[in-house]
Amino acid sequence: MPSLEAYRRALDYSYAPGLFPCMEALTHRPDLVRRVLLHSKAEQSAATDRLLSLCQANGIRLETADRALARLSGKENVFAAAVFAKEQAALSPASNHLVLHETSDSGNLGTMLRTALGFGYTDIAVIRPAADPFDPRVIRASMGAIFSLRLTEYGGFDAYREAFVQHALYPFMLQGSATLDKACQSARFPHALIFGNEGSGLPERFAALGQAVRIPHGDAIDSLNLAIAAGIGMYAFSSIQL
């Protein structure tokens, strides 16, 4: 078996660091998991026992790999990780989509993936240039949500749009002509909620592509944090579907 490399975008595999994300991989997408790494100092617990039995049930190799795990550890110690095959999964044409346009921060991207899963947005388009959704930092911030989502990266918004011409588009913009509340009242399905870059937002032209939405807030701040805005948008749109 080839030795494990430090993660980089060009690799066809990545790492799900941490016990919880690792379990998510084994539970939802064991087909993608190539092997599981465990630290020699990982304590035996109910969680590691479950990890072991999931590996056995799926014929997945479990190995001690302190050095690879040390490389994955940031501030926190990582005692387990799944090595998994990266997969672009086609979005469902019937589902609502979350479109993340040029998200640059890994933590934001991971948090939004997790929130998306919570609010039933299981189909995600990442429009490049953007943070790498398979980066271990994203996997960790998403707490393994990515293993329950369909996600495709696109080279630009037009490539996404050509693939899904039927979706009603809701770009979130500071100058959106409809408040979130109003937009939800007349929401169409299936739709795509579109969020721009942390610093620059969405390009002006997006206002003409669909119903631009603004989240009303006081002028004491310039804008909401991206992951917060996306959370509020998904919450509001998913509420009306209930």
Place this chain on the structure above:
Amino acid sequence: MPSLEAYRRALDYSYAPGLFPCMEALTHRPDLVRRVLLHSKAEQSAATDRLLSLCQANGIRLETADRALARLSGKENVFAAAVFAKEQAALSPASNHLVLHETSDSGNLGTMLRTALGFGYTDIAVIRPAADPFDPRVIRASMGAIFSLRLTEYGGFDAYREAFVQHALYPFMLQGSATLDKACQSARFPHALIFGNEGSGLPERFAALGQAVRIPHGDAIDSLNLAIAAGIGMYAFSSIQL
């Protein structure tokens, strides 16, 4: 003038790192600013010119302090910072409050402060043990929002409650008996929105203190990220006040 120390909780001053948070301090609370630090390599720009004139207008000393700024820089370079006096500011009894119970992550705390300012929750109670709201990392994550807020730290929730007996309490809990939507429909004023710790949430006893609120989401995730949940809660409650 005494030399500057690395930040720690016991100091009576802290740092607002970055040009934007620094400007927020000078614009909203020049009375708290003791001096402003500028890096010798900071480029002259409209922003640094404005910084200079704000210092002059307020009689605040501007000095070159590369070493102190290097100490404040994490991954990103920090070219300006305000040294400011820490202040506990009494919450307004007539305003709605945001109560952050044992928040442990600096980034979450900062993000919630910024979101709170955006949604008009300008009175913040931080219940200890919690991340230090004056930590430069919090100031940075809040983008200087703290200079437009009133914030008091309490040794425990009871101390907060004794000070504000009239506030209707809305603890956000996974098992809350009212959905956010329902809770908003019968919202009382003034109120306090209460959010618990990232890992453990709020203690069970909070359910009996007021109207416990849950944010409906699918069971594919255990819970929403704290800052996302707080953002959604403040958005929803502030919407009905409009």
